[in-house]
Amino acid sequence: MEQKLAKELLDRYLEGRCSPKEANLVESWYLRETENPQTLQSEPDYEGLGKSMWKDIQRENNQTRKVTPYYKWAAIAAFAIIGLGLYHFANTPTAAPVQSAAIFYKHDIAPGKNKAFLTLADGSRIALDDANNGKIADQAGVTISKTADGQLLYQVSDSAKPTQAGFNTVETPKGGQYQVNLPDGTKVWLNAGSSLRYPAQFALNKRRVELKGEAYFEVAKRTIKGSGPAKRLPFIVKTNSQEVEVLGTHFNINSYQEEGDTRTTLLEGSVAVHSLSTAPNGLSIANQILKPGEQSTLRGESIKVATVDTEQVMAWKEGFFMFDDENLQSIMHKVARWYDVDVDFKDNSLKTKSFSGTVSRFSNVSQLLKKIELTGSVHFKIEERRIVVMR
Incomplete structure (x- = not known):
């Protein structure tokens, strides 16, 4: 039975139909086992490598879930197939990038972590x-x-007054992420290189915050007190180019300045997106209402809406990099923010090359770079906290 399950997974992997987490698990352990180029000089000991991989899988997954025999046998079997393919690759004249990996990655860089700074109202x-x-x-x-x-976590006493509490700001540097539970119960996850400014206690008729960078919001539903029939208390997120108004919903905003566009992705509920550019009459020149599974892209003075893969959009929050035909410049922007590095393209034409794949955000940067290098179209070199991109 276990062999049958393993074969089914292998079939899916070779046909490109396995889940991103399955593919990432298998490929990440192969890359870990082959960090020493000498492991590629002779045919791999699949049984020994499989046992080693199984121990690693147990160690990591015991932190989050019980591992079933399916994962054990499927991962070992897939590992052997990948190992065989890359063994042949490494023993051909095109194997130089693999053999020199130890040199290119001798200054490996650890991933980001929970790291942030809180600035209080008094400075x-x-x-x-x-x-x-x-x-x-x-x-x-x-x-x-x-x-x-x-x-x-914020806790507001009955005696607190909104006008006295002032504003707080949480900032995540490059290489940092953090979760904030706002005074109203709203949960916010900040990605690297982001900041959120908000009142330590919200006003009675409106909740308003300001975002730079990227964050995922789970907005608590609240009503306006003393307003007669129950009326929802609006929650507004302002960026440098737009406002998003919600009543109680789950959504992600990506507003990094270096990306150019501002993207708002709705997972649950409903949101209204308003451009901050206004017509002569003072009204916003671009407005859109999003439904779950939709993403708005604000570029210049126009907003376009499309259906997107929300799993890919939210991969950063779940601990993954997930790319789907994404250009290398965009990928390296994410790498630079999460690993706190500078990126130097030796050939600007590489910026437009597209790649797809999934890798853990909690692996060293070499794991991600190695996966991209396996395509054979680009190579990397780590120089202290600088990544050089070259052919």
Whole structure:
């Protein structure tokens, strides 16, 4: 039975039909086992490598879920197939990139982690990754705490007044990410190189925050008190080019300045997207209402809407890089932010080359670069905190 399941997975892998997580698991362990070029000089010991891979799979997956025999046998079998194919690749005249990998990646770079800075209303700045768990600040009846799993939590007392609490800002540097639980119960996940400015206590008739970079929001549903029939309290996210208004929903906004476009992706509920560019009458010149599974792209003064793969959009939050026919310049923007590196293209024509694939965000940068190099169309060299992209 297990052999049958393994064969079915292999068939899916070779036909390109297995899930991104299955493919990433198999390929990541192959790359780990072959970091030493000498492992490619003779035919691999599939049984020994399979056992080693199984131990690694158990160690990683025990942190998140119980591993079934299906994963064990399928991963080992797929590992053997990949190993055989790359063994032949490594023993041909085109094998130089594989043989020189130890040289190109001797200055490997670790992935990002939970890291952020909190700036309070009085201007004081707190490094959240260095702060102890528990209460870290009090301001005008609002208690700010850091939880054991690294989240920022706001608790508002009955005596707190919105006009006195002031504004706070959470910033993630390159190589950092962080989760913030806002005073109203809204949860926000900030990607690397991002910032969120918000009041320590929201006003009674409106919730408004300002975003730079990328964040995923799960907005808590709230009603306006004393408004007669129950009326939802709006939640507004402002970026440098647009406003997104919601009542209670799940969505992602990507507004990195270097990307040019601002992308809003809806996973649940409904949102209205408004361009900040206005007509002579003061009204926004571009507006769109999104449905779940849709993404708006604001470029210049126009907003276009398309249906997208939300799993790919949210891969960063789930701990993956996921690319689907994405150009190398865009990929390296993500690499630069998450690994806190500079990127140097020796050939600008490489920026438009497209790649597809999935890899863990919590692997060293060499794991991602090696996967892209397997296409044979591009190579990389790590020089301290600089990645050189070349043919």
